[in-house]
Amino acid sequence: MTENASTSTAQHTVTVIGGGQIGEALVSGLAASGETAMTVTNRRAERRAELADHYGVSTTDDNAAAVKDADVVFLCVKPYAIVDVAKEIADALPQDAVVVSLAAGVRLETLEAAVANPVVRVMPNTPMLLGRGMSIVTPGSRVSDEQLALVRELMDAVGETAIVEEKNMDAATALSGSSPAYFFLVADALIDAGVALGVPRDTASKLVNYALAGSGEMLINSGSEASTLRANVTSPGGTTAAAVRELEESGLRGAFYRAAEACANRAAELG
Numbered sequence: 001m002t003e004n005a006s007t008s009t010a011q012h013t014v015t016v017i018g019g020g021q022i023g024e025a026l027v028s029g030l031a032a033s034g035e036t037a038m039t040v041t042n043r044r045a046e047r048r049a050e051l052a053d054h055y056g057v058s059t060t061d062d063n064a065a066a067v068k069d070a071d072v073v074f075l076c077v078k079p080y081a082i083v084d085v086a087k088e089i090a091d092a093l094p095q096d097a098v099v100v101s102l103a104a105g106v107r108l109e110t111l112e113a114a115v116a117n118p119v120v121r122v123m124p125n126t127p128m129l130l131g132r133g134m135s136i137v138t139p140g141s142r143v144s145d146e147q148l149a150l151v152r153e154l155m156d157a158v159g160e161t162a163i164v165e166e167k168n169m170d171a172a173t174a175l176s177g178s179s180p181a182y183f184f185l186v187a188d189a190l191i192d193a194g195v196a197l198g199v200p201r202d203t204a205s206k207l208v209n210y211a212l213a214g215s216g217e218m219l220i221n222s223g224s225e226a227s228t229l230r231a232n233v234t235s236p237g238g239t240t241a242a243a244v245r246e247l248e249e250s251g252l253r254g255a256f257y258r259a260a261e262a263c264a265n266r267a268a269e270l271g
């Protein structure tokens, strides 16, 4: 069953299998970049209708039919479902189509055993919804330079990319794929702390959200390391030094070491 019109652009034909959180973030970012039109598959009809209405994409529940003219196929289902979906589309894929798995943990070796096509692993994060994603990219053994460049071009349209070796993919997942959740947690905690000090919640949210966003911009654009930027706002004997001491004594640094390790271990288990 295919709903809406067809979807190829002059440059690429893109299929996204699984229109959930990350599938939607990808579709949204790519649609906003104006680079390409897409076909998105999902099993629930209401979800397909939502995505078609919102992004003007073509939708279907037939994964094999959706990939038959694709240049690039993004697999955006949960890790446990990736191999079944890869096998489902294997015979329908055009010979040169690149299969891009966005699943945490699932190794290239496993994916390359499921399809004969070139495979790339990408670990994105949800800020790609706004074109500010960070995508870690690991090419498989069958991927040509041109195919890798095409995948990077698409991911660059929704943020930044970095190539890492597969042995570092699970650790890199802990640093960027999952880390927006850590920063949202930090923001939520600081907002609650402000409310506890008597600041109205909407004001506390505005103060914290802009401080976090501005700090992010400084990390990217100032040319200074995080440690230098932190030292720069920590005057001797001042307010920030008092707060930083509390955070350190509360074990913040150790908590991030343990969180990153737990995330990387979980990614390996999921694969």
Ligand SMILES: NC(=O)c1ccc[n+]([C@@H]2O[C@H](COP(=O)([O-])OP(=O)(O)OC[C@H]3O[C@@H](n4cnc5c(N)ncnc54)[C@H](OP(=O)(O)O)[C@@H]3O)[C@@H](O)[C@H]2O)c1
Pocket (backbone or CB within 6 Å): 017, 018, 019, 020, 021, 022, 023, 041, 042, 043, 044, 047, 063, 075, 076, 077, 078, 079, 081, 085, 102, 103, 104, 123, 124, 125, 126, 177, 178
């Ligand atoms: N969320 C993140 O921040 C994040 C970050 C980096 C990487 N990832 C990776 O992205 C992948 C997707 O995660 P998610 O959070 O987006 O999960 P999700 O929200 O559950 O999305 C998965 C989507 O796939 C659809 N689906 C499931 N089986 C399908 C099938 N056989 N054919 C077509 N569609 C199917 C589901 O809807 P129906 O059940 O209705 O079909 C659902 O909409 C995972 O592998 C995860 O490791 C996620």
